[in-house]
Amino acid sequence: MTITADDIRAALATVAGPDGKGDIVSLGMVSDPFVTTRDGQAKVMFSLTVPAERAQELENLRAKAQVVVENINGVSSAMVALTAERKFGAGAASGGGMAPPPPPPMMPTAKIGKPEAAAQTTPPKPAQPGIPGVKHIIAVASGKGGVGKSTTSVNLALGLRNRGLSVGILDADIYGPSLPRLLGLTGKPEAEGRILKPMQAMGLKAMSIGFLVAEDSPMIWRGPMVISALTQLMREVEWAPLDVLIVDMPPGTGDAQLTMAQQVPLAGAVIVSTPQDLALIDARKGLNMFNKVSVPILGIVENMSTFICPKCGEQTDIFGHGGAKAEAEKLGVPFLGAVPLHLDIRTNSDGGTPVVDSAPDGPHAAIYNAIAEKVHASLDNAKSEGPAIVFD
Numbered sequence: 001m002t003i004t005a006d007d008i009r010a011a012l013a014t015v016a017g018p019d020g021k022g023d024i025v026s027l028g029m030v031s032d033p034f035v036t037t038r039d040g041q042a043k044v045m046f047s048l049t050v051p052a053e054r055a056q057e058l059e060n061l062r063a064k065a066q067v068v069v070e071n072i073n074g075v076s077s078a079m080v081a082l083t084a085e086r087k088f089g090a091g092a093a094s095g096g097g098m099a100p101p102p103p104p105p106m107m108p109t110a111k112i113g114k115p116e117a118a119a120q121t122t123p124p125k126p127a128q129p130g131i132p133g134v135k136h137i138i139a140v141a142s143g144k145g146g147v148g149k150s151t152t153s154v155n156l157a158l159g160l161r162n163r164g165l166s167v168g169i170l171d172a173d174i175y176g177p178s179l180p181r182l183l184g185l186t187g188k189p190e191a192e193g194r195i196l197k198p199m200q201a202m203g204l205k206a207m208s209i210g211f212l213v214a215e216d217s218p219m220i221w222r223g224p225m226v227i228s229a230l231t232q233l234m235r236e237v238e239w240a241p242l243d244v245l246i247v248d249m250p251p252g253t254g255d256a257q258l259t260m261a262q263q264v265p266l267a268g269a270v271i272v273s274t275p276q277d278l279a280l281i282d283a284r285k286g287l288n289m290f291n292k293v294s295v296p297i298l299g300i301v302e303n304m305s306t307f308i309c310p311k312c313g314e315q316t317d318i319f320g321h322g323g324a325k326a327e328a329e330k331l332g333v334p335f336l337g338a339v340p341l342h343l344d345i346r347t348n349s350d351g352g353t354p355v356v357d358s359a360p361d362g363p364h365a366a367i368y369n370a371i372a373e374k375v376h377a378s379l380d381n382a383k384s385e386g387p388a389i390v391f392d
């Protein structure tokens with residue numbers, strides 16, 4: 001028997017809506033279910049749209065919907081995401097008078113402090129099972145959005161590929177996945193039983209929540225769901241064999257980052273920052289977060305470091321320049337390189353032809369390749385010496 005999206009909707013129609021009113025299908029909360037079937041077993045993915053302010057409180061509803069679908073004969077697993085958009089909140093509020101939930105648990109705000117202070121607040125890092133067949137997992141992170149983290153992740157992955165490594169890239173930015181666009185990939189991944197096959201582009205294995213849900217669907221994922229979605233994207237994808245898995249993190253220092261750091265043995269983190277003070281302050285928070293969970297910092301990349309006019313080649317330091325390098329030196333963290341703000345990087349990135357692949361002999365590819373060389377070397381060091389980078 002082949003399970004269809006209609007079967008899923010029929011089962012979900014038995015689940016009452018928030019506050020017991022109506023059902024989640026007729027309330028318009030259920031996205032189009034995505035069903036892949038192999039050997040008669042279906043894997044199902046869909047999202048439930050809920051008011052943003054009730055996302056945490058409605059985790060039970062998500063779990064219930066998952067159980068209902070997993071109980072359908074012929075369904076092996078269901079991945080259910082909570083998404084939030086204001087539109088639904090407005091409509092649902094009329095049927096429910098929704099009270100705001102208590103604030104979600106947050107990471108303690110990180111501040112650069114004295115080593116002993118950091119040691120006191122550092123939770124012991126539990127022993128992490130690796131991803132079988134994946135040698136090194138590197139997180140690429142930034143304290144705030146829009147600093148070029150995804151662009152850096154993709155070009156770093158390609159730079160490592162150029163060094164003969166087998167490389168995968170996981171878009172963990174489930175709030176705003178950009179990997180499909182950056183790699184020019186469309187379509188949906190195939191599934192084998194519970195396991196999804198990564199997409200392939202430019203010699204990289206790639207996986208993103210963006211392959212699994214429509215581009216225009218709301219993406220405000222909340223704590224508990226973020227964690228289970230990330231865990232599945234790491235553990236239920238056929239990544240092996242890989243030398244390096246690059247994880248493009250969501251910006252910030254919240255649940256998702258903490259989960260990544262706690263769920264997998266990260267070889268280290270690369271922090272991307274623009275030169276402005278504000279971005280650097282945010283970058284410091286990112287550094288501190290990884291420090292708290294004992295993940296070594298492989299280094300800082302300064303992005304949009306200086307503006308190079310595409311017409312005349314003149315260099316202008318729009319955001320100041322050298323801030324990240326100075327900061328890295330101050331913190332005793334390696335400085336991996338400075339990437340200029342250049343139109344070619346933006347157009348190629350946004351056009352799905354990242355510069356390291358589309359202009360391999362150009363100056364920008366050279367910068368990313370040099371960054372990849374340093375990251376590669378630090379992986380080797382980490383292997384032989386253990387995490388050696390310490391900062392307070």
Ligand SMILES: Nc1ncnc2c1ncn2[C@@H]1O[C@H](COP(=O)(O)OP(=O)(O)OP(=O)(O)O)[C@@H](O)[C@H]1O
Binds near residue numbers: 346
């Ligand atoms: N060095 C650069 N020169 C020119 N444009 C750049 C550069 N780096 C990134 N961009 C552009 O800046 C925008 C944001 O980049 P990107 O999506 O990589 O940032 P991000 O930090 O991952 O953002 P988000 O937080 O939204 O995920 C994109 O349009 C990208 O093409």
